[in-house]
Amino acid sequence: xxxxxxxxxxxxASAFTASAKAPSDPVLMTVADQPVTLSExxxxxxxxxxxxxxxxxxxxxVDMFTVYKLKVADARAAGVDTTAAFIKEFTGYRNDLASPYxxxxxxxxxxxxxxxxxxLENVDIDHLMLPLSPGGKHLADSLRQAITNGADFYEAVAxxxxxxxxxxxxxxxxxxxxxxxxxxxxxxxxxxxxxxxSPVVETRFGYHVIRVNQRxxxxxxxxxxxxxxxxxxxxxxxxxxxxxxxxxSVYTLATAPGADFGAIAMAQSEDPGxxxxxxxxxxxxxxRMVPEFEQAAFALADGEISRPFASxxxxxxxxxxxxxxxxxxxxxxxxxxxxxxxxxxxxDRAKNARLAQLKNDHQSHIVTTTLDLVKKEIERHGCxxxxxxxxxxxxxxxxIQTSGSAMTVSEYFTKKPIFGTVETATxxxxxxxxTAEQLDEMTMEAEKQRLENTNPEFRNLVNEYRDGxxxxxxxxxxxxxxxxxxxxxxxxxxxxxxxxxxxxxxRYKGFVISATTDSIAKAVDSYLAANNVNTDSIxxxxxxxxxRNIKVERVVLPAGSNPIVDAVAxxxxxxxxSGNSRWKAYTTYMGRLIDKPEEVAxxxxxxxxxxxxxxxxxxxxxxxxKYPVKINKKVLKKLK
Numbered sequence: 001x002x003x004x005x006x007x008x009x010x011x012x013a014s015a016f017t018a019s020a021k022a023p024s025d026p027v028l029m030t031v032a033d034q035p036v037t038l039s040e041x042x043x044x045x046x047x048x049x050x051x052x053x054x055x056x057x058x059x060x061x062v063d064m065f066t067v068y069k070l071k072v073a074d075a076r077a078a079g080v081d082t083t084a085a086f087i088k089e090f091t092g093y094r095n096d097l098a099s100p101y102x103x104x105x106x107x108x109x110x111x112x113x114x115x116x117x118x119x120l121e122n123v124d125i126d127h128l129m130l131p132l133s134p135g136g137k138h139l140a141d142s143l144r145q146a147i148t149n150g151a152d153f154y155e156a157v158a159x160x161x162x163x164x165x166x167x168x169x170x171x172x173x174x175x176x177x178x179x180x181x182x183x184x185x186x187x188x189x190x191x192x193x194x195x196x197x198s199p200v201v202e203t204r205f206g207y208h209v210i211r212v213n214q215r216x217x218x219x220x221x222x223x224x225x226x227x228x229x230x231x232x233x234x235x236x237x238x239x240x241x242x243x244x245x246x247x248x249s250v251y252t253l254a255t256a257p258g259a260d261f262g263a264i265a266m267a268q269s270e271d272p273g274x275x276x277x278x279x280x281x282x283x284x285x286x287x288r289m290v291p292e293f294e295q296a297a298f299a300l301a302d303g304e305i306s307r308p309f310a311s312x313x314x315x316x317x318x319x320x321x322x323x324x325x326x327x328x329x330x331x332x333x334x335x336x337x338x339x340x341x342x343x344x345x346x347x348d349r350a351k352n353a354r355l356a357q358l359k360n361d362h363q364s365h366i367v368t369t370t371l372d373l374v375k376k377e378i379e380r381h382g383c384x385x386x387x388x389x390x391x392x393x394x395x396x397x398x399x400i401q402t403s404g405s406a407m408t409v410s411e412y413f414t415k416k417p418i419f420g421t422v423e424t425a426t427x428x429x430x431x432x433x434x435t436a437e438q439l440d441e442m443t444m445e446a447e448k449q450r451l452e453n454t455n456p457e458f459r460n461l462v463n464e465y466r467d468g469x470x471x472x473x474x475x476x477x478x479x480x481x482x483x484x485x486x487x488x489x490x491x492x493x494x495x496x497x498x499x500x501x502x503x504x505x506x507r508y509k510g511f512v513i514s515a516t517t518d519s520i521a522k523a524v525d526s527y528l529a530a531n532n533v534n535t536d537s538i539x540x541x542x543x544x545x546x547x548r549n550i551k552v553e554r555v556v557l558p559a560g561s562n563p564i565v566d567a568v569a570x571x572x573x574x575x576x577x578s579g580n581s582r583w584k585a586y587t588t589y590m591g592r593l594i595d596k597p598e599e600v601a602x603x604x605x606x607x608x609x610x611x612x613x614x615x616x617x618x619x620x621x622x623x624x625x626k627y628p629v630k631i632n633k634k635v636l637k638k639l640k
Contacts, residue, residue, distance in 0.1 A: 028635045031066060032073030032627035038635055041065065043460050045639075058639055062631070070623040072467045075474035086469065093465045098448045101458060104353035111346060115336045116329050118178035120218050122286040123189050126153055126211040127173040129163040132202075140200040140207040148197060153211055162206060168290075168312045175294070176287035177218060179339040183346040185210070219286060220325040222297050225261055225279035227254065228271040230314040247308040247315035254317060255305055261319045270314070283324070293318070355440060362403040362450075364443040366435050370397045374409060375428055384418050384427035400439050402446040407438065478619045483612045493611045494600045500610075501603045502596050507558050508569040509602065510591025511538060514551040514583035521585035524550060528589050535590065551583065556594075556602045569593055 027035045044065065049055040056064070080086060128143065130136040143156050157163075157171030165173070176189060182205070188198040189210050198210040229247045232239050250268050254261050265279025274281055286294065292311040300306055300320040308315045326332060340346050358364070374392070381388050395409035407415075416434040418427060451458040483490065494501070515521040524542060533541055539552040555562065559570040564586050566572035577584050597603045 026635050027632060029066070029069075029629065029631045031069035031629050032076075034069070034073065036069065038638070039456060040460070040463070042639065043456075044464075058636075062636070066629055066631075067620055067624075068467075068471070070620070070627055070629070071474055072470050073627050074478075074619075074623050075470035078474060078477070080470050080473045081466070086473065090466055090469055093469075094448065094462055097458065097461050097465070098444075098451065101451055101455070102354055102358075102444060102447060103350040104357070105350070107350040107353045108340075111340055111349060112333065112336050113329075115178055115340060115346075116326075116332055118186065118190050119326050119332065119336070121190070122175045122177050122216050122218050124175050124213040124215070125173050125189050126157075126171050126213065127163060128153070128157050128161045128171060128209045129205065130160065130207040131162050132204075132206050136207045137200065137202070140209055144197055144200055144209045147209070147211075174287065174291045175216070177285045179336075179343070180287055183343050218326055219298055220323055221283040221285040222300075222320055223283050223322040224281055224297050224300075224318050224320045225265055226271070226274065226281060226293075226319070227261075227265045227269040227279055227317045228314050229268075230270045231312075243315055244308070244310075247317065251305075251308050251317055254319070261305070279319075292316075355443060358443050358447050359439070362443055362446045364400075364402040364439055364446070366400055366439055367398050370399045370409060371431070371435065373397070374399070374431065378424055378427050383421055383423055385421040389413060389417065400435060400442060402439075402442045404446060404449070405442060407442065412438065479612050479615045483608055483615060490607065490611050491600055493614060494597075494603075494607050497607075497610070498597065501606060503558070503594075505558050506593045506595055507556050507602075508565045508591055509556045509594050509598070510554075511535075511589040512553045512555050512562070512564050513542065513587050513589060514553075514564075515546075515585045515587070516549045516582060518585045520546060520549050521587045525587050538589065554601075556597075564588070 025037045025039045028038045028041045029036045045058070045061055048061060075081065081090070128140075130140045130143075139160065143151075143160060147153050147156060154171050157166050161171060163171075176186075178186060178190075180186070181189070182203040184201050184203050185208055188201045188208070189212065192198040192210060192212045194212050194214060196212060198208075198212070201208040201210065227247075227250055229243050229250065231243055250264065253259060253268075254264050262278030262280070266275055269275040269279055271279075284294075284297075288294075289297070290311045290313070292309055293316060296306045296309050296316070297318055297320060300318065302320055302322055304320055306316075306318040306320075308317055310316075374395075377391070378384050378388065392413045393410050397409055398406040399409045399412050400407040412435065416438065418430055422430070452462055453459070513521070513524055515524060524546065527542075527545065539554075542550055542552055555565060557565050559566060563572065563575035567574045568588050568591060575586075577586065594602070600607050
């Protein structure tokens with residue numbers, strides 16, 4: 001059985017702690033000494049009935065729920081929830097469930113609205129980029145001030161910019177649109193007034209200075225196919241003329257009556273990425289293609305083919321198929337959400353805003369007096385090395401604190417060790433970074449604990465996953481996996497219930513062997529006649545001898561189920577194999593008619609299912625006797 005399916009159908013949530021119970025939420029029952037509150041039961045009872053075509057009565061559900069809780073108790077007793085694999089998987093589920101609660105919804109909404117506003121507008125910009133080097137920020141500030149004072153922007157680009165695109169755009173990036181550039185870059189471009197310079201912007205690519213030239217309403221997106229004839233690496237007037245002549249010939253073909261632009265693109269285009277897809281490109285808007293290509297594409301009408309035009313790559317011909325404008329906010333919301341998720345800088349804003357709130361709520365802080373002692377000890381020692389790591393392993397002063405929890409120096413260096421010999425300044429940096437990360441983790445964990453104690457919706461979801469996972473593991477151990485591995489038990493069950501599996505009519509039992517040719521089928525017959533092949537290994541043995549040329553099937557079939565079996569055992573004409581694309585011949589081995597099943601393998605599916613039901617029945621009987629159940633009937637009456 002699939003674990004995810006079982007989890008989605010799970011009935012239950014694990015027990016609440018006594019401290020989490022409100023006076024208005026009485027205990028309905030205890031199962032194996034674990035309390036089940038009225039609110040927990042009502043949540044699961046209502047959810048179960050919403051999923052059922054025919055709602056269960058309260059009494060029916062109480063019994064089913066009790067059995068479920070008994071199984072969870074058995075899983076807990078077996079230590080299912082203490083294994084490393086279980087803890088890792090459950091922690092992942094819990095983190096996913098907590099994620100919406102650990103973001104500032106107002107920031108998410110603001111980011112969506114901002115992204116939509118940007119999508120409705122294009123900004124024409126100039127761009128200068130400096131490297132992420134120690135002096136890069138200072139140089140960027142100096143150049144920005146110089147340009148403000150009258151220095152030529154494009155001369156600064158030519159001398160200092162490390163943006164590779166300056167070789168062909170000279171620093172004029174052109175029209176840009178939303179969700180193409182890093183968020184800090186986009187934000188600066190859209191927030192800078194026309195005719196002015198942005199503040200220096202830092203992204204993972206470098207330091208940027210942006211000049212905003214003009215704005216316009218977004219043109220939308222277009223869908224095109226194109227054909228490219230490339231300029232050679234070493235260009236001359238003669239090579240350019242040859243490329244122009246080649247594209248002109250292609251243009252004549254593409255505009256001829258009845259011409260197939262896609263087929264011509266596949267045969268003629270020198271852009272391999274799009275040529276194999278009939279020249280088709282993804283939808284694109286402003287700022288995603290070189291300016292010449294963008295201008296040509298947006299100047300066309302749907303269905304129109306452009307005349308050849310040049311870019312720095314070569315000569316192009318475009319056929320435009322379709323265009324679209326941005327929709328209403330509600331129509332764009334899903335794609336905007338995905339775009340925000342794919343931009344780590346933008347996606348983290350809502351999480352970071354919520355984290356700042358939670359640090360205040362949980363009084364989360366690094367104990368600066370302890371941190372100072374750690375750094376002084378490193379300074380006194382002259383570096384951080386293995387000897388100092390041993391020393392810190394004995395320090396039990398709290399280093400990081402949140403509401404209800406603390407991490408000592410020893411615990412911190414166990415979780416975030418520093419290996420080898422590290423100079424003092426580097427050790428300081430690693431500790432500052434590590435303690436900040438650990439403070440975030442502990443704050444988030446404190447909030448998850450608070451959610452479980454105070455938020456019924458979150459608590460129910462977490463408990464449902466926890467108990468559902470426990471149910472899967474214990475059911476697999478007690479029933480499903482056991483039924484497949486307990487060969488002796490399955491055989492004994494079959495023998496004890498053999499009459500239940502009687503056939504209504506005789507069945508053919510044996511092996512049907514399909515072959516690619518008559519000669520292969522005859523060779524199989526000869527081999528089987530000369531060798532005593534064990535039935536358990538016949539498939540492996542024949543596939544070893546006749547690889548890819550045979551198919552071996554063990555069958556137990558009545559008349560009318562298989563044309564080969566019908567011909568061999570039930571007097572039907574031999575099947576015509578000529579129309580089969582692979583198997584042209586067949587033979588059989590050890591075939592005979594049987595009136596009733598002889599072994600488990602003859603009716604494995606039915607026997608296994610029934611054996612699982614029997615194991616389930618025995619298990620339920622065992623846990624009913626093993627664990628006490630007490631139901632508060634006065635509380636139960638409130639539901640009737």
